[in-house]
Amino acid sequence: GAVVSQHPSRVICKSGTSVKIECRSLDFQATTMFWYRQFPKKSLMLMATSNEGSKATYEQGVEKDKFLINHASLTLSTLTVTSAHPEDSSFYICSARDRGVGQFFGPGTRLTVL
């Protein structure tokens, strides 16, 4: 099946720093990638939709200047959490969409902001 990877799997950073998370589709091209956030014991929340070569579409309530998304190629999207604060600590999951067979998720990145 289709594989999506994320890097890093876990990151700890100091408050005020920026953190970049990569999402790659390894064996298929994904014109659309999605970024989700999951709070402890809660469901996933869609943050933004990333289309290759164009600006990301953010969901209501998600700060686009804080969560910078770049979809550089058909296999790579990045999420940069800028000026991170402890309340940004969460589990971030990306997914890549292949319209033929569905949506495939990465393993997630655990971000802890001290």
Add this chain to the structure above:
Amino acid sequence: SQQGEEDPQALSIQEGENATMNCSYKTSINNLQWYRQNSGRGLVHLILIRSNEREKHSGRLRVTLDTSKKSSSLLITASRAADTASYFCATDVIGGGADGLTFGKGTHLIIQP
């Protein structure tokens, strides 16, 4: 409004028993998907059922979809301890374009050995 509500929120059964989880949603969908998530890990796609399908099987999994009631169920037969995980339903909404899936809060399933 919440699209995709699973119930029960938590379910604990003995190994070997069947586990049934339900999902309700509010708007018309293209398809509905079930995912599994082990603690602290990413999601694993289990099964996709399209809006024109009523039932689908995959190994020990059986999914039903009733579009008139806007509900779906996931049945895991002959459960195993390794089935312990959270299970989410996710809907692909009609007219949503390239939008991502909408997830419910999930059912936490515990299989007692």
